[in-house]
Amino acid sequence: MTQSVVVQVGQCGNQVGCRFWDLALREHAHVNKRGLYDEAISSFFRNVDSRKSDGAAFGVGGRIQHLKARAVLVDMEEGVVNEILQGPLREVFDSTQLLTDVSGSGNNWAVGHMTYGSAYREQIVDKLRKAAEQCDCLQCFFLIHSMGGGTGSGLGTRVLSLLEEEFPAVCRIVTSIYPSAEDDVITSPYNSILAMNELTEHADCVLPVENQSLVDIVNKIKVMSHGAKPGLIIKRNSTVTSGQGGLSGAEKPFDAMNNIVANLLLNITSSARFEGSLNMDLNEIAMNLVPFPRLHYLVPSLTPLYTLADINVPPRRLDQMFSDAFSKDHQLIQADPKHSLYLACALMVRGNVQVSDVRRNIERLRPSLPFVSWNQEGWKTSLCSVPPVGHSHSLLALANNTCVKPTFVELRERFTKLYRKKAHLHHYLHVEGMEQSFFSEAVASLSSLIEEYHHLDATKAKLMPDAPRLSIPR
Structure with a gap:
C-alpha cells in the first residue's frame, strides 16, 4: 500500500489541512465501523499503538487515540497551530512534526522564503525525512498553502523546492489559494508573482483555488439552503461547506471556504484511501494530465455542492452532476473552460456510479468540449466506491485547460x-x-x-x- 504526506504551510494551509484531516477521519469512521487499522487508513495515518499493531481506535469529535496524521505543519506564527493543538484533533498530530515561530513573515514573500527558509532549512528537511521514513512506499507529497501572505507564499514555495531537492522522484501536488482582487494584503500581488515562479519550476501539479470562487460557492449554497426553489430541500450536513473541521470555538467566516478546499483534497485522495472498480494512482494525475512540464495548472471543479433530501438518484440527476462539473459555477477558479482549450481532463467519481454512466456522459459532453487535436481522447477516469459522508455520489473534475490564462x-x-x-x-x-x-x-x-x-x-x-x-x- 502506498502512503502520502501532507505538508501544511502558513495560516491558510494549516486551517485547510486541519479540516481535511477531520473530514478524512469522519469518512474512515463511517466506513470502518470497528475502528481497525487497515490499508485504507494507513495511506494517510500511522498506527502508533505498540500494544496492538493490527488495530487502532479512532473517532471523531473526541480524543483520537493511536492514529497519527502523516503530516508536517509549518507556520511562522503559532496561533493556528496552537488552536489545532487545543481542538478535538490535538491527538492526531505528532508534536515532533510541528514547526512554528512567533513573529510571522509580515506578508512578505522574501521574509518567508529567504529569512525563515534559511533559518529553518535543516529542521524542515529533518521533519520531511522523518515523515517519509515512516512510509512503506511514499507516493506523493501534498503541499497546501496560500499565495497572498508571506509564510504561505514564501516559505511554502521554499518547502516545495526542498521537496524536489530531497525527494526528486516523489510526486509533488500543490493546492494554492489565490487572493481575490479586493485582497486586504496590499503586497499580495508581489507575493503571488514570486510564488508563481517557484510553482511553475518545482511542482508536478498545481490546483489553483481562488478566494472569490469560494465566496461565490458559499453564497450559492446559502441561497439554496434557504429554499430558493420550492420543493428543493437540502439534506442536512450534505453541503461541502458543512462540518466544524477540527478547530475549537465558533465557526469563522473562512471556515466554510476552507471546507470546500478540504473536500477537493478529500476527493483527489479517495482512490488512494478506498477501493474502487477503477482507482486512479496519484502519480497518474501528472502522467495523464500534464503533457508539457510547465503547463501543470489543473482547474478543479466539485459537484454536487449539496445533496437534496430525496436520496433516490435518477439517471437525469447523475447526468446533471457531469454537466455541472464543466460549468463555471462549480469551478474553484473563475474561468470558463468551454470557451478555452482542453489539454486533458480527469473525472474522479465517488459512490454508486457505473463505468457505463461515465462513458455515456463523456460521449454526451465531448462535442461541446474543445480538446487539442493531438489528444482528442485525453480523458482519465477513476471510480471510488465510497462516497463522501452525507452524499450518495460526487465528482471531482481536474481540467488542464487554457482558461487559467x-x-x-x-x-x-x-x-x-x-x-x-x-x-x-x-x-x-x-x-x-x-x-x-x-x-x-x-x-x-x-x-x-x-x-x-x-x-x-x-x-x-x-x-x-x-x-x-x-x-x-x-
Whole structure:
C-alpha cells in the first residue's frame, strides 16, 4: 500500500489541512465501523499503538487515540497551530512534526522564503525525512498553502523546492489559494508573482483555488439552503461547506471556504484511501494530465455542492452532476473552460456510479468540449466506491485547460500597477538575499507561461468545426 504526506504551510494551509484531516477521519469512521487499522487508513495515518499493531481506535469529535496524521505543519506564527493543538484533533498530530515561530513573515514573500527558509532549512528537511521514513512506499507529497501572505507564499514555495531537492522522484501536488482582487494584503500581488515562479519550476501539479470562487460557492449554497426553489430541500450536513473541521470555538467566516478546499483534497485522495472498480494512482494525475512540464495548472471543479433530501438518484440527476462539473459555477477558479482549450481532463467519481454512466456522459459532453487535436481522447477516469459522508455520489473534475490564462493575466496586471511605482518594494529589498532581479525573473516566467497558453489557444479556431451553413434554394 502506498502512503502520502501532507505538508501544511502558513495560516491558510494549516486551517485547510486541519479540516481535511477531520473530514478524512469522519469518512474512515463511517466506513470502518470497528475502528481497525487497515490499508485504507494507513495511506494517510500511522498506527502508533505498540500494544496492538493490527488495530487502532479512532473517532471523531473526541480524543483520537493511536492514529497519527502523516503530516508536517509549518507556520511562522503559532496561533493556528496552537488552536489545532487545543481542538478535538490535538491527538492526531505528532508534536515532533510541528514547526512554528512567533513573529510571522509580515506578508512578505522574501521574509518567508529567504529569512525563515534559511533559518529553518535543516529542521524542515529533518521533519520531511522523518515523515517519509515512516512510509512503506511514499507516493506523493501534498503541499497546501496560500499565495497572498508571506509564510504561505514564501516559505511554502521554499518547502516545495526542498521537496524536489530531497525527494526528486516523489510526486509533488500543490493546492494554492489565490487572493481575490479586493485582497486586504496590499503586497499580495508581489507575493503571488514570486510564488508563481517557484510553482511553475518545482511542482508536478498545481490546483489553483481562488478566494472569490469560494465566496461565490458559499453564497450559492446559502441561497439554496434557504429554499430558493420550492420543493428543493437540502439534506442536512450534505453541503461541502458543512462540518466544524477540527478547530475549537465558533465557526469563522473562512471556515466554510476552507471546507470546500478540504473536500477537493478529500476527493483527489479517495482512490488512494478506498477501493474502487477503477482507482486512479496519484502519480497518474501528472502522467495523464500534464503533457508539457510547465503547463501543470489543473482547474478543479466539485459537484454536487449539496445533496437534496430525496436520496433516490435518477439517471437525469447523475447526468446533471457531469454537466455541472464543466460549468463555471462549480469551478474553484473563475474561468470558463468551454470557451478555452482542453489539454486533458480527469473525472474522479465517488459512490454508486457505473463505468457505463461515465462513458455515456463523456460521449454526451465531448462535442461541446474543445480538446487539442493531438489528444482528442485525453480523458482519465477513476471510480471510488465510497462516497463522501452525507452524499450518495460526487465528482471531482481536474481540467488542464487554457482558461487559467485570464487568472494569470489579471495577476500580472495587479503586480504591474504596484511595481511600476516601486510601491512597498523596499520591504523586500531590505531582506538579506533578496534582489530586484527576483521580480523581473518572476514576471518574465509568468509572461512566458501566459504566452504558452495563448499559443495553444490560437490553435482552437482550427479545431472547432464550422457551423452548418444555411442553404437558400435558388
